[in-house]
Amino acid sequence: MSRHRTAPGLEGRLAGFGRALPAQVDDVLSRCFEDGRFVDRPLSASGPLPPAVRPWSDAIELAHVLTGRTPLGFETDDLARRLTALQDPATGLIPDGDLSDRGLDNPARYELERRPFDGSASYHILSVGYALKLLGRTFDHPIRIVHGLSTRDLVADLESRDWGAHAWASGAAVDAIGTACAVNIRDFGHLFDDEGFGPLYALLGWLTARSNETTGMWGARQKDTGWLQPVNGFYRLTRGTYAQFGLSLPHPEASIETVLTHAADPSLESGDGYTACNILDIIHPLWLAARQSSRRREEGEEWARAQLDRALTNWNDGEGFAFAPHSDGADSVPGLQGTEMWLTIVWLLADYLGVSDGLGYRPAGVHNPDPLVRIGAVDRS
Structure with a gap:
């Protein structure tokens, strides 16, 4: 991106922040490794947490992005083995489970959910898929459950969702479906007659047709929560489709208007409202839409400068970022998810x-700013 006006000293602060990170990442990761497994937050700080897959993916991404290697004490092949050990060959999905050696010796039985793109296994398509990419590996099996999704069933599922009150969950499901298609195209296209595209074109067609030209959203403003659900859903939906495949948004200027209206909501400044999820779900749409339009750019930059200043003050040396640093609950404890997201x-x-070069790192996992697959670049010969 081109360079824009920045606050005095901001570039120096960013450079100093970036320089300090590589020396701290091992402390951040070791703090969240207990009882033979990565956990999101230390048990002593937040209480017992069930075994989960995502902390392993977050640890791999943090180590790779900040040091260019795997977490200390682990080899690439071993990490890939752990990440793929629970994959169900029939569906390609990975449920939650214990990736410690003890847990891998007794894997949990996989139970297919009624809506498989709504549960924890759906996020593993993203988190595990990108972690494996950073390791130079792939899933052992394609995501067959998405490839078997007919156009009729896909559209019926999308139409049946509550795009008002539950726009975030609906967008998250779209993110999982889009990412599953990207994985199949990139890594397993040779196994399918359609190169792994499955329902992708039907998905993109429905999304483009259903995007509201006035708001740019796929959900409507809610009485109690305002634009929170539609904007958060917009992020997840566009991350897994338009951004991930390098495609243009249907209504970028309308999207910018809605996102900036939401960004001014005072509830986002509260302890429970100021979370990694809520701030990411604003900046990514603004960043993505800015590729197509300069609408209200000065206002967007003013918001971004204030948010950047605030975010930098929330880093904890040797511990990282908390998901919700000013809340009263467990999310105020620094952990892997909060660190990766912030x-x-x-x-x-x-x-x-326009000043990211000074940071010295670039996201490379789930929140990779680059497309995973460019549709026009797929060899269809």
């Missing part, structure tokens, strides 16, 4: 302002 937010804010 580092992405810092980069996106800085890139939106």
Whole structure:
């Protein structure tokens, strides 16, 4: 992006912040490794947490992005083995489970959910898929459950969702479906007659047709929560489709108007409202839409500068970022998810302002700013 006006000293702060990160990442990761497994937050700080897959993916991404290697004490092949050990060959999905050696010796039985793109396994398509990419590996099996999704069933599922009150969950499901298609195209296209595209064109067609030209959203403003659900859903939906495949948004200027209206909501400044999820779900749409339009750019940059200043003050040396640093609950404890997400937010804010080069890192996992697959570049010969 081109360079824009930045606050005095901001570029120096970013450079100093970026320089300090590589020396701290091992402390951040070791703090969240207990009882033979990665956990999101230390048990002593937040209480017992069930075994989960995502912390392993977050640890791999943090180590790769900040040091260019795997977490200390692990080899690439071993990490790939752990990440793929629970994959169900029939569906290609990975449920939650214990990736410690003890857990891998007794894998949990996989139960297919009624809506498989709504559960925890759906996010593993993203988190595990990108972690494996960073390791130079792939899933052992394609995501067959998405490839078997007919156009009729896909459209019926999308039409049946509550795009008002539950736009985030609906967008998250679209993100999982889009990412599954991207994985199949990139890594397993040779196994399918359609190169792994499956329902992708039907998905993109429905999304483009259903995008509201006035708001740019796929959901409507809610009485109690305002634009929170539609904007958060917009992020997840566009991340897994338009951004991930390098495609243009249907209504970028309308999207910018809605997102900036939401960004002014005072509830986002509260302890429970100021979360990594809520801030990411604003900056990524602004950053993405800015590729197509300069609408209200000065207002967007003013918001971004204030957010960047605030985010940098929330780093905890040797511990990382908390998901919700000013809340009263467990999310105020620094952990792997908060660190991964806030580092992405810092980069996106800085890139939106044209000063990300000074950070010295670039997101490379789930929040990779580059497309995973460019449809026009797929060999269809």
